[in-house]
Amino acid sequence: MRAVFATDLSDAIEAAISSRTCLECLERYGIDEFDLITVTSPNVTVGMPGSDVGGRTKKGLARQQRLLEEEGFTVNTHVMRGTPHRRINGLADRIDADLIIVGSRGQSPLEQRFIGGTARNVARTSVRPLLLQRIVEGDDDHEVANEHLFERVLYATDFSENAERAFEQFDNLTEATKEATLLHVAPPERRAGSNEEAVADAEERLEALAEQLEAKGIDTRVLVREGEATEEILAVEKEVQPTTILMGSRGRSPMRRLLLGSVSEEVTAKANCNVLLVPPTRVR
Template sequence: MHDHHTAGPVVVGAVEAQEQVVLRAAEEAARASTGLRIMHAVAWPLPSGTTDAGTDGATHADRAERVITRFTEAVHRRFPDLAVEPDIVSGSPVPALIERSVAAPLIVVGHRGKGGFPRLPLGSVSLQVATHSHCPVLVVRPRGRAEPRVSRVVVGVDVDDMQPHVMEFALHAAAARDASLEVVHGSTRPDILGTGPTGPLLVGHEKRPSAAQDLLEERLAPYRSRRADLEIRARVELGRPAGLLVDSSRDAALLIVGTHGRTGLRRLMLGSVSGEVLHTAACPVVVVPPPETEE
């Protein structure tokens, strides 16, 4: 995490039905010892045919305040000591969340679908925020099942382009959860084992491309020696990186991906690994941007 990001509170952008997204953000804020800022966006201009005062005479801002008050009460029941501040914005939540991301250690948003932001294409808010945020973004999906019993954090890497800031975030997240860390690399090319009389020898459909596995183990050695307290496992398989990550997410507590490099989210390219993972993973996903100096 970048030093200037640790100052502000964790920011959550949530709509009415997303209490569990807010509670998840509160849990992260408590874990990081920061406050929590609950953002609720009031659509402006108002949808045609509506007046500012609803049938109950409440304005949109009044209703937003009510939603935030309800969320705040829910947070205080579970985290009585957490400092919570309301943040009502008018218009799209996207620019506001991106702006807040400069000082925040983490932005938390809900996944598309039922508690998504209304009147916007599926997942567009979380996708845009994850693509342009200055700090890591946690995308929480509605919890259809209990948290996994064995705590495991998964991070997607590219052995040819290991991103230290993504690894650092993953190590920190695993340690904070008392979890093991699984480092996953999907190799899309058959591995070259060596040279035969007629040129390179290609492995057919081996389950574990050995050269990539060896390289990943080598890249993980410094992290392992520094974090002897953590169990760090390497998983290399032949296959599409997004498919392997989604597969690994099935019983994970958290899945972490970067936003750039070959396996990253290239400015809203949906076909990218992070974009695909964001839409289909079975657990919450954190998208980690590059340090500001690299932008």
């Protein structure tokens, strides 16, 4: 399997590329080939007097390529100019990538965490599974938030077709996932007792999915919560401490290029762990 790995050649991204544990998780997912891509601004002129942007870019990319190759991966490198999310998605489409990986850092420790512009825009427009890998600032340097990327997975589902497609990711996660929590958030109903039947039905459907994962050797539990979807998903994240949240992303309008649904976007922005987003089949 082939993954596009977006890099800005920063210490933060190098922390992810240097983590042997992260790379082993991606290998168990099925990745054996990486396409490292860095995108430079079209406003930067490589040939400007006194500027060595091109040289520094090639040197940094070669260093990260070497780190991946030392772990046994096949690595291709790409330096492009333009809008980052368009170049990243364009490359993924051209090589028929199985996964896109983008590092995500909070913009402000004083406010609610929001993913950076490139990560957000890739998430909104990608038509391929996207792993947003959390990178945090440590005492002296950056480090990945969860080295064991897929060890504990929180799968949030509304039982839509797109959510079912996201569940299919467990076919790739079998070798990497030890524990899974299956979550459905039922919206609160105004009529007293009207949600009891819906909750019971959701529990039954989650149990059926859990049986499939148990058969794969994944320790699984199911949860049905009532309330606002984003709040409940983030509350369960805090409770079960997953390494990755798995969910589908849905476009707001079939007439426009894919945009994250409001729940997907808020969870992606505010979660502390990694997020694996799976877009609808129809947009590919």
